Amino acid sequence: MTGFEELAKQTVLYPQEAPLAVKTSKHGLAIGLPKEVSFQENRIALTPEAVAILVRNGHSVLYEKGAGEGAKFTDTEYSEAGAQVVYSPKEVYEANLILKVEPLIDGEFELIKPGSTLISALNLPAHERDYFERLNSRNITGIGYEYIEDEAGGMPVIRMMSEIAGCTVLLIAGEFLSSSSNGRGIILGGITGVPPTKVVVLGAGTVAEYAVRSALGMGADIKVFDKHLFKLQRFKYAIGQNLYTSIIDSDTLTEAIERADVVIGAMRAEDGLSPIVVTEEMVSRMKPNSVIIDVAIDQGGNFETSRMTSHKDPIFRKHDIIHYCVPNIAARVAHTASMALSNIFLPFLLQTGTIGGIEEMMYANRWFMKGVYTHKGTLTNAYIAKKFNMRYKDLELLLAARF
Numbered sequence: 001m002t003g004f005e006e007l008a009k010q011t012v013l014y015p016q017e018a019p020l021a022v023k024t025s026k027h028g029l030a031i032g033l034p035k036e037v038s039f040q041e042n043r044i045a046l047t048p049e050a051v052a053i054l055v056r057n058g059h060s061v062l063y064e065k066g067a068g069e070g071a072k073f074t075d076t077e078y079s080e081a082g083a084q085v086v087y088s089p090k091e092v093y094e095a096n097l098i099l100k101v102e103p104l105i106d107g108e109f110e111l112i113k114p115g116s117t118l119i120s121a122l123n124l125p126a127h128e129r130d131y132f133e134r135l136n137s138r139n140i141t142g143i144g145y146e147y148i149e150d151e152a153g154g155m156p157v158i159r160m161m162s163e164i165a166g167c168t169v170l171l172i173a174g175e176f177l178s179s180s181s182n183g184r185g186i187i188l189g190g191i192t193g194v195p196p197t198k199v200v201v202l203g204a205g206t207v208a209e210y211a212v213r214s215a216l217g218m219g220a221d222i223k224v225f226d227k228h229l230f231k232l233q234r235f236k237y238a239i240g241q242n243l244y245t246s247i248i249d250s251d252t253l254t255e256a257i258e259r260a261d262v263v264i265g266a267m268r269a270e271d272g273l274s275p276i277v278v279t280e281e282m283v284s285r286m287k288p289n290s291v292i293i294d295v296a297i298d299q300g301g302n303f304e305t306s307r308m309t310s311h312k313d314p315i316f317r318k319h320d321i322i323h324y325c326v327p328n329i330a331a332r333v334a335h336t337a338s339m340a341l342s343n344i345f346l347p348f349l350l351q352t353g354t355i356g357g358i359e360e361m362m363y364a365n366r367w368f369m370k371g372v373y374t375h376k377g378t379l380t381n382a383y384i385a386k387k388f389n390m391r392y393k394d395l396e397l398l399l400a401a402r403f
Contacts, residue, residue: 028058029353032095033083035067038102040311040326042070042334045099045119047342048077054346055082059353064092070331071338097358099345103127109134117141117358119345122373125273125299129388136377141358145345147381148371159206160340165329166210166266169293170218172329173199173262176291176315176322183322184261184289189218196221200256202277202302203266204228204235204245207295211264212239223256226267227275248277258285265294265302274299284319291322298327362395369395 031054033046044067046054051061063083065075079085086092093111100120104112112118118135122144135142145157174188175181177197190196197220201208204226215222216239223244226232232245246252257263257278263286267275274296283292283305294306301307305318309325311332316323330337348368352361362369373381378393385392 162206
């Protein structure tokens with residue numbers, strides 16, 4: 001007997017490492033995490049920590065190699081968390097539940113399995129009728145995460161991404177005001193003996209709230225404008241201190257923008273397209289090398305001079321004013337944004353598994369149902385159906401029919 005054989009026999013008698021116990025569930029979800037192929041998207045919907053919790057609760061996760069790299073999560077982290085790492089988009093789309101950040105693009109329609117569920121952003125202004133027809137032709141249940149509500153009636157994903165955008169816009173403004181970016185060469189805020197930077201914010205929502213909180217901390221001089229008085233009242237209460245607010249009035253707004261160093265457009269759409277509040281004439285009167293950040297560019301923008309830019313080429317100049325019009329600001333801080341998304345998705349995925357699957361989750365929770373826009377080959381969102389003149393199925397009626 002060789003020494004190796006003897007050693008092998010002895011090794012059998014040694015205590016061995018026990019595999020980690022994994023809870024099994026008859027309602028386990030098969031979740032696919034594909035690598036994002038949409039332009040300038042770096043986020044991923046679940047972190048390795050969230051994957052580990054899902055796996056421990058009896059769910060399986062297919063993770064496409066490299067899907068977390070843009071958010072600085074490694075393939076090894078996902079593998080160690082219990083995900084099955086696959087090496088092609090075709091393999092990851094074998095899952096029954098696809099969880100991704102951006103909507104499907106052309107090549108992905110052919111990969112998604114008929115009858116499966118897609119949870120992603122919808123980004124409605126970017127789509128035409130053909131997008132929904134293709135989903136319906138494959139019998140996909142489509143859930144737009146920006147429409148999912150929580151039990152309190154809020155929209156957690158929109159809220160979280162808006163918080164990130166609001167915090168980030170001030171960093172962006174400071175970057176492009178600096179001399180190294182050929183800006184005005186001023187500090188964003190105020191120091192002793194020097195007048196503070198003037199910041200104008202259009203809108204009184206979540207983006208504005210977090211932008212103003214950051215600007216106040218830096219000592220900037222801030223003015224906030226909105227179309228609705230009740231939003232401004234609520235905004236001042238949320239901020240907790242007195243600051244300049246005004247209903248949008250052409251003369252007042254024009255004067256504020258002429259004097260501003262930074263103007264942030266954060267007025268979101270009420271009917272599919274965001275309102276244009278600042279005309280080209282108003283932009284032309286601004287101080288040279290001032291900065292415009294149009295957070296609403298993904299819905300059309302708040303400035304007449306805005307046009308969409310990218311993270312690789314984020315700015316352009318018009319009338320010697322720096323315009324930053326990147327539609328996906330949260331992807332600039334992809335690691336933080338991915339953690340935020342994961343914190344939202346993990347609890348309802350766990351609840352979905354406990355309750356018996358996506359279908360049961362839809363019927364048991366009206367707040368989750370709000371996110372469903374296609375189901376079993378038919379549109380279930382009245383606004384989209386009306387916009388594209390398509391057949392519509394009311395999920396509320398289906399809910400009533402079950403009882």
